[in-house]
Amino acid sequence: MSVLAMEMRSLEDDRVSYRGDRLYGPPGAMFRVGRDGIAGFWIACPRCGAFGSARHGHSWEIEGDPSDVSTLTLTPSIRKACCDWHGFLVNGQFVPVEESV
Numbered sequence: 140m141s142v143l144a145m146e147m148r149s150l151e152d153d154r155v156s157y158r159g160d161r162l163y164g165p166p167g168a169m170f171r172v173g174r175d176g177i178a179g180f181w182i183a184c185p186r187c188g189a190f191g192s193a194r195h196g197h198s199w200e201i202e203g204d205p206s207d208v209s210t211l212t213l214t215p216s217i218r219k220a221c222c223d224w225h226g227f228l229v230n231g232q233f234v235p236v237e238e239s240v
């Protein structure tokens with residue numbers, strides 16, 4: 140099942156909560172983070188909603204308008220450590236690998 144990307148401007152949101160030591164939000168939510176002038180996002184897993192950032196040193200090629208997550212396409216694929224979701228962000232939709240062909 141594909142899930143629409145949507146930007147969360149704040150983590151002060153009723154839909155965001157901790158379970159154990161992990162932060163969860165609405166599946167497909169993207170929270171903008173910057174580090175050393177490099178744009179980045181925390182992505183809430185499209186399946187389980189666990190937030191996570193890229194492994195250090197891992198980066199993606201971005202197509203689309205970085206200010207509008209609904210236009211983004213990332214290359215290569217995204218793999219989430221939480222529940223092993225693996226898929227792509229294509230034109231603002233998270234698509235599991237098994238549905239992407």
Ligand SMILES: [Zn+2]
Pocket residue numbers: 184185186187188189219220221222223224
């Ligand atoms: Zn997950």
